[in-house]
Amino acid sequence: xxxxxxxxxxxxxxxxxxxxxxxxxxxxxxxxxxxxxxxxxxxxxxxxxxxxxxxxxxxxxxxxxxxxxxxxxxxxxxxxxxxxxxxxxxxxxxxxxxxxxxxxxxxxxxxxxxxxxxxxxxxxxxxxxxxxxxxxxxxxxxxxxxxxxxxxxxxxxxxxxxxxxxxxxxxxxxxxxxxxxxxxxxxxxxxxxxxxxxxxxxxxxxxxxxxxxxxxxxxxxxxxxxxxxxxxxxxxxxxxxxxxxxxxxx
Amino acid sequence: xxxxxxxxxxxxxxxxxxxxxxxxxxxxxxxxxxxxxxxxxxxxxxxxxxxxxxxxxxxxxxxxxxxxxxxxxxxxxxxxxxxxxxxxxxxxxxxxxxxxxxxxxxxxxxxxxxxxxxxxxxxxxxxxxxxxxxxxxxxxxxxxxxxxxxxxxxxxxxxxxxxxxxxxxxxxxxxxxxxxxxxxxxxxxxxxxxxxxxxxxxxxxxxxxxxxxxxxxxxxxxxxxxxxxxxxxxxxxxxxxxxxxxxxxxxxxxxxxxxxxxxxxxxxxxxxxxxxxxxxxxxxxxxxxxxxxxxxxxxxxxxxxxxxxxxxxxxxxxxxxxxxxxxxxxxxxxxxxxxxxxxxxxxxxxxxxxxxxxxxxxxxxxxxxxxxxxxxxxxxxxxxxxxxxxxxxxxxxxxxxxxxxxxxxxxxxxxxxxxxxxxxx
Numbered sequence: 001x002x003x004x005x006x007x008x009x010x011x012x013x014x015x016x017x018x019x020x021x022x023x024x025x026x027x028x029x030x031x032x033x034x035x036x037x038x039x040x041x042x043x044x045x046x047x048x049x050x051x052x053x054x055x056x057x058x059x060x061x062x063x064x065x066x067x068x069x070x071x072x073x074x075x076x077x078x079x080x081x082x083x084x085x086x087x088x089x090x091x092x093x094x095x096x097x098x099x100x101x102x103x104x105x106x107x108x109x110x111x112x113x114x115x116x117x118x119x120x121x122x123x124x125x126x127x128x129x130x131x132x133x134x135x136x137x138x139x140x141x142x143x144x145x146x147x148x149x150x151x152x153x154x155x156x157x158x159x160x161x162x163x164x165x166x167x168x169x170x171x172x173x174x175x176x177x178x179x180x181x182x183x184x185x186x187x188x189x190x191x192x193x194x195x196x197x198x199x200x201x202x203x204x205x206x207x208x209x210x211x212x213x214x215x216x217x218x219x220x221x222x223x224x225x226x227x228x229x230x231x232x233x234x235x236x237x238x239x240x241x242x243x244x245x246x247x248x249x250x
Numbered sequence: 251x252x253x254x255x256x257x258x259x260x261x262x263x264x265x266x267x268x269x270x271x272x273x274x275x276x277x278x279x280x281x282x283x284x285x286x287x288x289x290x291x292x293x294x295x296x297x298x299x300x301x302x303x304x305x306x307x308x309x310x311x312x313x314x315x316x317x318x319x320x321x322x323x324x325x326x327x328x329x330x331x332x333x334x335x336x337x338x339x340x341x342x343x344x345x346x347x348x349x350x351x352x353x354x355x356x357x358x359x360x361x362x363x364x365x366x367x368x369x370x371x372x373x374x375x376x377x378x379x380x381x382x383x384x385x386x387x388x389x390x391x392x393x394x395x396x397x398x399x400x401x402x403x404x405x406x407x408x409x410x411x412x413x414x415x416x417x418x419x420x421x422x423x424x425x426x427x428x429x430x431x432x433x434x435x436x437x438x439x440x441x442x443x444x445x446x447x448x449x450x451x452x453x454x455x456x457x458x459x460x461x462x463x464x465x466x467x468x469x470x471x472x473x474x475x476x477x478x479x480x481x482x483x484x485x486x487x488x489x490x491x492x493x494x495x496x497x498x499x500x501x502x503x504x505x506x507x508x509x510x511x512x513x514x515x516x517x518x519x520x521x522x523x524x525x526x527x528x529x530x531x532x533x534x535x536x537x538x539x540x541x542x543x544x545x546x547x548x549x550x551x552x553x554x555x556x557x558x559x560x561x562x563x564x565x566x567x568x569x570x571x572x573x574x575x576x577x578x579x580x581x582x583x584x585x586x587x588x589x590x591x592x593x594x595x596x597x598x599x600x601x602x603x604x605x606x607x608x609x610x611x612x613x614x615x616x617x618x619x620x621x622x623x624x625x626x627x628x629x630x631x632x633x634x635x636x637x638x639x640x641x642x643x644x645x646x647x648x649x650x651x652x653x654x655x656x657x658x659x660x661x662x663x664x665x666x667x668x669x670x671x672x673x674x675x
Contacts, residue, residue, distance in 0.1 A: 057661055074669035098662065110673040112642070115666050117652060118659035 001250065004049035005242025006068075007076065008036055008058030011096030011124055011209065014239035015043045022083060022244055027236050032096075037061050053246035055238050057097070071245055073238055074100055074113055079248075080241030081205045082108050084231050090199040092191060092220075093237075094210035096124045099191060103199040112198050121157040122190035124209045127216075129159050130183045133166050134176050141180060142213035148181035157186060181215070188219045195224065203227040207237040255306045258313065262385060265378040272351065272379045273305060276540050283546045284484060289522050291481055291515060293508035297488050300496055304539070308495060309381040315341055316385070321444045324386035326371060327394060328566040328592060329417055331433060331585050336456035336498070337448040338440045343382050344494025345371065345389070348538030350655045352377030359404050365627040366654040367538065368401045375408050382495075386411060388443055390436075393417050394596045395629050413439055419596050430586045437582065453581045457571045463498050464567045466505035471564065473512045474556045475614055478521020479529070480512040483555020484545045485522075490562050491539045523554045528674050529615055533559035533607050533637070534622035535630050536566075541655060544622055544663075551668045556614040559607050560622075565592060568606070595629035603633065604640055611646055618647040618674040620667070625654045647674050 002025065007014045010032060017026040030043050036058045044052070044066070053069050054062035055076040063070045077093045077100070091102040097120040102113040120126060131141040152174065156162040162183070169179050187210075195204065204226055210216055211234035221228045231237055259269055280301055300308070312322050321340040323330075326347060335342040350366065351373035359376075360369055374380035383389070391402035392415040406412045416432050418425030441447055470489055473480055489505055496504075515521070530553045532544065537560060545555050559565060569591045572584040593603040611619060619641055623630040631652060638648045649670040653659055 057665065072665050072669040072672060074665070075672045098665070110669070112647075113666075113669060113673070115662065115669075118662055 001051075002049040003243045003247040003250070004044070004047065004052040005076065005239040005244070005246060006040060006044065006052060006054050006056075006062060007073070007238035007242060008032065008040055008054065008056040008062055009096050009238070010057055010098075011128075012235065013040055013043055013056075013058075014236050015047065016236055016239040016243045017047060017049050018240070018243045018247060020247075022247060024240065027233070027239070029235065032058070037065060041065065051246045051250065053242040053249075055242040069246075069249070071242055073098070074102055074110065074115070076238045076241035076245065077207050078102060078104060078108070078110060078241065079244050080237035080239075081207060081231070083240065083244055084237075085205050085229055088205045088229075089202050090195065090204045092195055092204055092206045093208040094123055094191060094206075094216075095208040095238075096120075099123050099194065099208075101191075101194040101198050114194050114198050119158070121159065122187045126159050126162070127183070127187060127210065127213065130162060130166065130180075133163050134170075134180055136176070136180065142184065142215035144177050145180035145184045145215040146218065148175070148177040150178060150181075151185055152178050152182040154179075154182040154186045157190060162186070184213070184215045184219055187216060188223050191216075191220060192223045201226070203229060205229045205231070207231060207234045209235045211235075255310070258310060259305075259381060262309075262381050263378060264381060264384065268352075268377050269305070269379045272349075272377075275349075276304075277302075279540055279542065283542050284488070287482055287484065287522070287549075289520075290485060291508060291522075292511040293504065294485055296504040296508070297485070297492055300492050301488070301539075304495065305381050309385060311497065312341065312343065312382075312385050316387075321387040322385050323388045323390060323440070323443075324382055325390045325392075326398070327390075327392045328561045329392050329394070329589055329594075330390045330415065331436070331589060332460050332498075333453065333456045333571060333585050334433065334437050334440055334448065336459055337453040338437075338444040338446045339452070340387075340440060340444050340446075343386075344538070345383050345386075346374040346380035346538070347371040348541040348655070349373075351379055360401060363626050364401070365397055365624045367536070367624055367627075368397050370538075370655065372401065372405065372408075375405070383409075388413050388439070390415055394594065395627070397626070397628075417596070419598060421590070421597055426586065426590055429590055430583070433582060433586055433589075448578060450576065450578050450581065453578055454573070454575075457573055457581060457585070459498050459502075461570045461573060462502045463493065464570055466502045466509070467493060467567045469509045470505055470512070471557065473509060473516060476516045476521070477529070477615065478519065478525040478527065479523055479554045479556060480515040480521055481508075482522045482549055483530075483532070483558075484542060484549055486555070487537060487542070487545055487558060487562070490558060490560075490567070491537070493567065494562070495539075523549075528553040528617050528671050529556045530554065530671075531557045531559060531607070531610055531614060531616035531619045532563075532622055533610075533619055534634065535624045535627055536561040536563075537622070538562060543653070543655070543657070543660070544620070544651065547660065547664050547667050548620065548671075551664060551671055553667075553671045556616055557610050559603075559610050561592075561594070564610065565594070565603075565606070595633045600633065604637055607637065607641065608644065608646070611641075616646075618649065618670060620670070621648060621650045623650070623652050625652050
């Protein structure tokens, strides 16, 4: 039998199919765009599986059209992480518009989690808009920030305020790389305080699209002084978790 | 809606167009949130009727009472003693404060970062959409949190009949003395307003009437201990909300009728949700009509709310007034004793509240606590941190929610609440 998990995020949609042994047999990704339902339908179209579970902010949309059971991103990420790092106790997931810090009991059950309220400050969306303001491709943004010679302080966490701040820093003639570094640092400060609220020690598994950003990874491990593990494809963890949960419930 | 009501609303000075819009939203919300629930117990039709007529028939009744010489007193807080109002042959009603209205006007008078409840009470006044407010002969503002007590200074310019009640913030001998003197002053003010002298007999009757209302709610609460839950948290919250609006005797009778129906359900092991549905206690800020956002999300995410540790809920109704007193003075002391036990977060320190939350978790067999705070409500937001810490030390899972009356955070709230339910399952 085959089990699929679909993670309909604000920015991207991922589909993962696992076999009976829980091994990944297929993984696909697409942009969410403005019509997540059609994008999800297209992604699933032609893929064969016996059961599917949906997660992500668009999970309920999918629940209606595919009659699929749903699970929150929090549970899905935990399940996906545990498949790759069985001893994990702390999970940080930073996605397109949400960030979550989750702490687990020894048996892998969720003990406590923190999640942003309504504002997407400190998430992938924030980095994306800031990259655009500075004229960087999102893929290059972290790499360029890493090459900055020094850090500078960006005080605004609100995307719109930060944009004004960046504009004024550009006007002062500061280097794009340094501004980029400052923006990364401000995201890290927020993520670190979220992590520290739920868990004070031990390794961290970092998932979600933002985990692909090298600068964020480096700064976060420096700031926390804790080991940070990143799955090969951190964006797929939610979909993987959902697929494994579909398999668990067989 | 009948033409009769339209002219009544116009006479009260309401903005008919805005009021139509409000009723439209309220009606749709009630349809989507309440009437869509499955397997509602017999007797809930009473609440549906009350809500459908909340700005209609009930206002007509109040105006009829006024016609007959009774006075209407409006309040925003459980510290305003209904016993004193009833004893002076007047009626106490809770005033509108559960939805965003005319926010652009409100923000000319109040800082943007003011809690939703306070902004709402201004919105209903400035938008001219609260017939209760416009029917009152006296509006009682009370010095609870900093937000409210300062906001009343501004409200005083908008209404002609605002009476301010001071409240203690420390439970000490001096605090109790203040409450007693404020209740005595309130009694005099109500007597002056109504022209009725409160007697031992009228006060005793009033105490019994309010106690009966609270006892009916206690009975309802106690039935919520059953698994499967015989009534949804939404419906139970509605009962606690209507507590502030309806005629006391009718309310008591109707709640008791619903309790009869619930007892039958429990005997048949019939519930509104399946047995073993995760059970949640909601603790924190009051939820005035039509603020149903949180319970709606919880109960459409696979859990049932089994109790409200809130002013619109058990905090407001928990204690009864001693009925054994004989003189007016003794009864006034008993009323002070009763209200002095209310463990609002404006008190410092406030250890009783934590004790009550833990008791309620045990009594209603809750699997977890959702601490509900309105954004910018310092007293409850501050307590939420120590409450969460203390509960989690006792292995009671707790989720802190900070929200307002807007719908912009529904997506994130739903994810957090669903994840919390997954966590406690």
